[in-house]
Amino acid sequence: MRYIVYFVIGFGFWLLLTFSINLDHLIAGVIVVAISTILFGGYFTNRPVKFLQIHRLFWIIVYIPIFLFYMLRSNIDVAYRVLHPQRPIKPGIVKIKTSLKTDIAKVFLANSITLTPGTMTCEIDGEYLYIHWIWVQTSVMDKASKIIADPFEKYLRRIFE
Amino acid sequence: MISPIGWIIIWIGIAFDILGTIGLVRFPDVYNRLQASTKCVTLGTFGIMIGIFLLKGFTPMGVKALICGVFLLLTSPVAAHALMKGSLHFGTKMWKGTVVDEYGKDKLKGEQIEKEDK
The missing domain is CATH 1.10.30 (DNA Binding (I), subunit A)
Known part of the structure; x- marks a missing residue:
């Protein structure tokens, strides 16, 4: 099939x-x-059969503009850091936890994180993701998860699970 | 009406491409350079593709540009991810201003951060 x-x-x-x-x-x-x-x-x-379920398609259509908005914001953010004379960066790799279960949802979460402000996925390991962050706000796992992954998780959960 | 919008989007895309390239030169280590180049170049090239689609409409060229843009969105983060993991495992040190390295603590032997020059 x-x-x-x-x-x-x-x-x-x-x-x-x-x-x-x-x-x-x-x-x-x-x-x-x-x-x-x-x-x-x-x-x-x-x-x-997942391809034919209307609510998934609906959430994909909701997700695309949100994703494009975050992507544009991330580009403006990087442009600011590139052009600023002092080069304001404070990089580091933090660990976050995701509640998504399926592999495909995790892949899309990792891709979304890579293309959004200042964050980039290094590795997925079970339910943990290692994120390279260009301006580390916190290295505590729960807070970092809230800042980095929360905007996408609720949509991806509805699309893929 | 569509044509000027297409040209504006193409020029915005080119501007982001240039910024990404400047970032590639200005940032200190491989990880930050990947950040700048991946984000800016993906959106920049995606913008150029969307601009071509708006200029050409549903012709063979326009549709191909649109599909290329979507493929770019899907594949470019994966390539960046592979490069990043590769350089982590190869042992490339991070810039000395790096504040935390959970990955090195968990998977490699300690934090992979460059020491301050004495």
Whole structure:
């Protein structure tokens, strides 16, 4: 079942990427997507029905603007630190705890943290994440978790779990 | 109306790319440099892609630019993460102004922070 869903999604991406309906392109697409499905289909989600649940799609649409806003803020933050004559940085690696359970949610949390103000994921280890922080406000785990992970966790939990 | 917005977004993207590159030169160690380059260059290049999409609309070029932008958002943090973990395990020392290193305490032999020059 999940191989079929993977194939359909992959083929959809291929159609968008080539953006033409020639027979040549379709045949090449089927071959390429089939190879990709055989190699990577096993890593795909066990319950493809998740793609059709409306509330998940709704929370994805809510999440995207929030994510883009944080990303823009992070860029302005880095730009400020780059252009400031004294270079105001106080870096360090802190440890935070996440309450997310599934792997895919943790990956998206790590990616979101990397692209948001002053923080970057070094490693995921079970329920702990190691974060490189460009301006360490606190090295206490609970407080750091609240500052870094909280804005995303509530959305990601609704999207992926 | 769409065209000027597309050009503005492209120029904002280029500005962020330049800032990221300046950060790459100005920051002291590999971890801070990764911070600057990953964030600014991801949003900068994403902005350029969105700008191209707005200029070209739903043509083959525009749709390709949009897909490239989305792939960039998904893959660039992963690449930065791999580089960072690699340099941590390789033993690259952190800048001497670093205040805390939980990762070194937990996984490596003590904090990997450069000592002050005597």
